Amino acid sequence: MAKTDYAALAPQLLDKVGGEANIRSMSHCATRLRLVLVDESKAATEEIKGLPGVVTVVQAAGQYQVVIGNDVPVVFEELGRLTSAATGQEDAGGGGGNLFDRFIKVVSALINPVVWTLAGAGLIKAFLSLSVTLHWLSEGSTTYTILYAAGDSALYFLPILLAITSARHFKANEITAVALAGALVYPDIVALNDAGTAVTFAGIPVVMTSYASSLVPIIVAVWVQSHLQRALTRILPSAVRNFSVPLLVLLIMVPLTLITVGPLTTAASDGIASAMNALFETVPWLAGAVMGAFWQVFVMFGVHWGLVPVMLAQYNDPGYSLMAGPIFPAVLAQAAATLGVMIRTRNAKMRQLAGPASLSGFLAGITEPAIYGVNLPLKRPFLYGCVGGAVGGIIVAAGGGATDSFVFPSLIGIPALLNYGNLALTFVGMVVAVVISLSLTLALGFKDPAEVEPAGASDSVQAPDAEPTVTLGSPLAGRAVPLEQVTDPVFSSGALGNGVGITPAGEGSLRIVAPASGTLVTAMDSGHAYGIRTDDGVELLIHIGLDTVELGGKGFSPAVTAGQRVDRGDLLTEVDLGVLRAEHKDPTTILVVTNTASLAGVVPVVSGSVEPGDVVVEIDH
Known part of the structure; x- marks a missing residue:
């Protein structure tokens, strides 16, 4: 073939x-x-x-x-x-999906192209911090400065990197988007923020904030840019369009972003800082829970910059920062969740990313590769990290754990915790955070991402010792019908291969089981379709209902993930027939052999009522 x-x-x-x-x-x-x-x-x-x-x-x-x-x-x-x-x-x-799911999908899509660079840069910073701690390098040396720039540039200029991926995603001009992001981290703009003096634009007050390493502001800005760009392209005459569109986009978007995003971020930062100060004074354990659970969320939206000045002021008076203590379990918990992903995942690319991302989180507190590349796209590990961070934060705050200098919360930064608070509780809090998030990730798991196989990998190649697949069992209880009676023309025409349709019996919950043993090469996010390759190379597609992809997983409860081994009769998913009927979806399930052409014969057995496992297809090699 x-x-x-x-x-x-x-x-x-x-x-x-x-x-x-x-x-x-x-x-x-x-x-x-x-x-x-x-x-x-x-x-x-x-x-x-x-x-x-x-x-x-x-x-x-x-x-x-x-x-x-x-x-x-x-x-x-x-x-x-x-x-x-x-x-x-x-x-x-x-x-x-809900708004949060859609946000996660967009962020994951935008960060994915740069996450490997972030992971590599994070490791540079991790080992650089280790070198300073072990006195191999001095922070004042030019060697340190050069290496720090190599490790920090990708993170510091993250808005510029995201401008490229955001422009591709939202179909905006990439070069204009980079210029927009560059303005946010332009040295003179950064200096205005650092100076703390009043800033105006055409008489309009501009509340300055730091956009370095930020994520959300540039994504929103490029999204707005894409709409503005398309509107200007329609309006402006072609004779001046090439230069006038980027000219107007930059003239509008740079001030607009600084005028709107800055105040929103600053207001959120100030509000969070005030609330955290009040909590640490009145209910320290609750403050520790909030810091431990939500510190990474604060970082993601850039509002953590409002907390950093408070911590720096606390190092002068009273000489230590209680607010910084619970950040350690927050960071270590996310690194531990990433470690759990590395151990549990069957996706080779995810494992390769999770390893260095976890290491940079543990050693140097650089969690961006772990958060954006691993935990947040998988969702559950991120939540496990928040839970572990919350519990650890409670323990650290209850013991009065605090830092006496500004360090990245990490294993290397632990010496900053040694002079204040109950040291035993501080260490217990960090260990508990790691144990909880790691244990939750390993025990409860996550939906493992499927790996795309190389072209041609699905061609039928029989393993030397594989038992031939001679029959396929029905994946559900119902009535077997000839494929040509299925209303979908792609299936009924046999274009995807020979097989059968099965109309389900009864109402309520429906169990869909594997018709043969093999490797699950496809498991759609929507839960409506599964592809199995048997050991001898027979390729099967189980498609549950017609146009059920449009439900986005509603009514489906998958029990398997792509890449795992299934045996004949193993549960693939449970389906709520009531949901399918309420959404006016035909519940007929299709079983086809997609590589029919490479086999000697694929013969449907249409014998009326069938139970799960009853023979519905005979195969001749």
Whole structure:
């Protein structure tokens, strides 16, 4: 069976759908590339159907669906290299989930291209801090200055890096976005913030704040820029558009960002600082819980800068900062959660990232790679870290743990904690934070991200000692029907392979089980589709309901994740049929052998009512 060159297919496909300008959004489900086109008439549908690797094209529900099969993630990844329209696996309408989920997805998408650089830079700072502690280097040496710049530049100028990824994501001009971000960290602007003097713009007061290492301000600014840019492009005449659009964008966006974001951030920072001061004076243990749980959240939104001046003032009077003590368990807890991800994950790329990210967090307190690259995208580890930080913060605050100098909260910074408070409780608090977050990550786990396999990896290659797969069991209880009776034309035509449809019996909760033993190569985020490759190379797709991808996981309770081994009869997911019917979704489940063409025979067994495990397909190798 000839392998498809998906790297060659992607540019052809992009060209024939009308180019990047004709793509409003792009996502994929288990077998289909789902495009929302500006003008579907510009797509050369018949030519696309003839491309190698394309099964067929379906135009339905406002989407231009290019059916690829199991290797659709590979095509999607290749297209992502050519266009900024990619948004990932499809969920509820391509943009489902609550506001927090959507925010996390956007932040993850924007930070992912730079997270490896942050991880490497974080390790430089970690080992540099270790070198100073062990007196291998002096902070006053030029060698230290050069190495510190190498390790700190990616973090300090994070807004500029995010300007690039944000511009690609929101389809704004990258160079203009970089200029916008550069203005926020421009030396003279930084000096205005450091000077603390009154700043105005055309008579409008400007509340200054630090944008170095910040995350949210530039993302919001570039999002606004993208809308402003498109509006100006429509309005301005072509003769002056090339220079006038970036001119007006910068003239508007730089002052607007400084005027709006600065006051909002400063107000939030001042409010948090005042509240924390009051809590430490009245209810120290509660203050420790808040600092331990939410310090990383403060950092993410840049409002922690309001707390730093308070801590610095406390080092002068009374000579120590109680506010800084609970930050240690907060940071160490997130590093421990990242360590837990490294131990538990089956995703090789995630493990490679989590290792150095955890190390830089433990040693130097540099948690950006851990937070943005690992814990926050996975969500649960971030919450586990917050829980561990909260408990540890309570213990440290209860013991009066405090620092007498400004250091990064880390293992290397522990000497700053030795002179104030109950030292035993301080160390217990840090250890408890690490143990809780690590234990929660290992015990409760997280949804492991699937790895995209190389093109052609799904071709049928039988393992030398693999037992041949001769039958497939029904994944659910119901009534087996011929595939041609399924209302979806892609499945009913047999374009994806031979198989059967099963209409579920009864109401309420429905169990979907594995029809054969093998490796779970696909498990959609929406929970509606699973791909299994058996040991002898038979490739199966279990698609639960029709158009159920649009539910975004509503009604589905997955029990497995991509990459794990499943045995015949193992539970894949539970489905609430009531939800599917309430949303007017056909609950018919499809079982197809997607590499039918490479097998001698795939024969459906349609015998009416079936129970889970009953033979519904016979296979001849």
